[in-house]
Amino acid sequence: MSKQNVYDDRTFFENYRKNRNQAVNFNDCIESPILFSMLPDLQGKSVLDIGCGMGQHAKQYSEMGAASVLGTDISEKMLSYAREHNSAKNITYLHLAMEQLEVLDRKFDLITSSLVFDYVEDFDGLMVKIRNLMNDDAKLVFSLSHPIVTAWDGVYDRYTRTETGERLYANLRNYCMEGLRKVDWVVNGYEYYHRTVSSLINGLISAGLVIEECQEAYCSEELRTQYPALFGGTMHRPEFIFFRCRKACSDRFGKHSSVKEKSDARSD
Numbered sequence: 001m002s003k004q005n006v007y008d009d010r011t012f013f014e015n016y017r018k019n020r021n022q023a024v025n026f027n028d029c030i031e032s033p034i035l036f037s038m039l040p041d042l043q044g045k046s047v048l049d050i051g052c053g054m055g056q057h058a059k060q061y062s063e064m065g066a067a068s069v070l071g072t073d074i075s076e077k078m079l080s081y082a083r084e085h086n087s088a089k090n091i092t093y094l095h096l097a098m099e100q101l102e103v104l105d106r107k108f109d110l111i112t113s114s115l116v117f118d119y120v121e122d123f124d125g126l127m128v129k130i131r132n133l134m135n136d137d138a139k140l141v142f143s144l145s146h147p148i149v150t151a152w153d154g155v156y157d158r159y160t161r162t163e164t165g166e167r168l169y170a171n172l173r174n175y176c177m178e179g180l181r182k183v184d185w186v187v188n189g190y191e192y193y194h195r196t197v198s199s200l201i202n203g204l205i206s207a208g209l210v211i212e213e214c215q216e217a218y219c220s221e222e223l224r225t226q227y228p229a230l231f232g233g234t235m236h237r238p239e240f241i242f243f244r245c246r247k248a249c250s251d252r253f254g255k256h257s258s259v260k261e262k263s264d265a266r267s268d
C-alpha cells in the first residue's frame with residue numbers, strides 16, 4: 001500500500017505553511033467553521049485528531065475543554081511545527097500513519113480528521129480501524145475534499161472561464177473513474193485518491209458507522225465578494241464534504257444494526 005508523505009517535501013511544506021498561516025484561507029474561513037459546528041461538547045473528552053498537521057485544531061480542542069488530545073501525522077515537519085507552536089499539557093503529538101492506527105491501544109470519545117482521508121488508498125479499511133478505536137458513545141467527525149474536487153486528474157481545467165478570467169462553471173470529468181490521481185500540483189506527482197459520494201457513504205456503513213450529519217462546504221456571499229480570486233469558485237462546487245458518525249450497535253450475531261433496529265428486536 002503506497003503511503004505518500006508529501007508534507008515532508010520542503011517545497012510542498014513551505015507552500016502549505018504559507019497558505020495555512022494566511023489570515024484568509026480555505027481552512028480557517030470554510031473548513032474549520034463547518035467542522036467545528038458538527039463537534040459534540042468536548043468537555044472532559046478524549047480526542048484523537050488524525051492527520052493533525054500543524055496542530056491548530058488540536059490546540060483548539062484542548063482549549064475547548066478536552067481532557068486529552070492525541071494528534072497523529074505521517075509528516076515530521078508538520079509535527080515539529082505543531083510541537084513548537086500548538087502545544088499544551090494535555091496534547092500529545094505522535095508520528096503515526098493513519099494506515100497504522102491499529103497500534104493505538106486505547107479508545108477515544110471523539111475521533112476527528114480534517115482533509116486527510118483524501119490520501120488513504122483503503123478508505124473502507126480505515127473506517128473499520130477508526131470504529132475499533134471509538135468508545136461506545138463516541139463520535140467521528142471528519143472532512144475531506146469533495147469528490148467533485150478529487151475527480152480532477154490534473155489534465156482538464158478546473159473551471160471554464162470568461163475571457164477576463166471569471167469562473168463561469170466548474171468542469172467535471174471522469175467522476176465515475178475511482179482511484180489514484182497523480183497530478184503536478186506544487187510538486188510533480190502529488191497523489192490523492194478519488195472516490196464517489198456513494199463509495200464514501202457505503203464505506204462508513206459497512207464499517208458499522210451511522211451517519212448523523214453530512215454537510216458540503218459553503219461560503220458566504222460576503223466572503224466571496226470580498227475575496228473573489230480565492231473563493232469565487234465556491235458558488236459552483238463545494239470544496240469539501242463533512243460527516244459526523246456514531247457507532248452502530250452490534251447485535252448478538254456480530255452484525256451491525258442501527259439503534260432503532262436493536263430496540264425493535266428487544267421489544268419482540
Ligand SMILES: C[S@@+](CC[C@H](N)C(=O)[O-])C[C@H]1O[C@@H](n2cnc3c(N)ncnc32)[C@H](O)[C@@H]1O
Pocket residue numbers: 003004005007027050051052053054055056057072073074075078096097098099113114115116119
Ligand atoms: C491538508 S493537511 C491537514 C492538516 C490538519 N488536519 C489541518 O486541518 O490543518 C493534511 C495532513 O495529512 C497528513 N497525512 C497525509 N497522509 C497521511 C497518512 N498516511 N497518515 C497520517 N497523516 C497523513 C499530512 O502530513 C498533513 O499534515
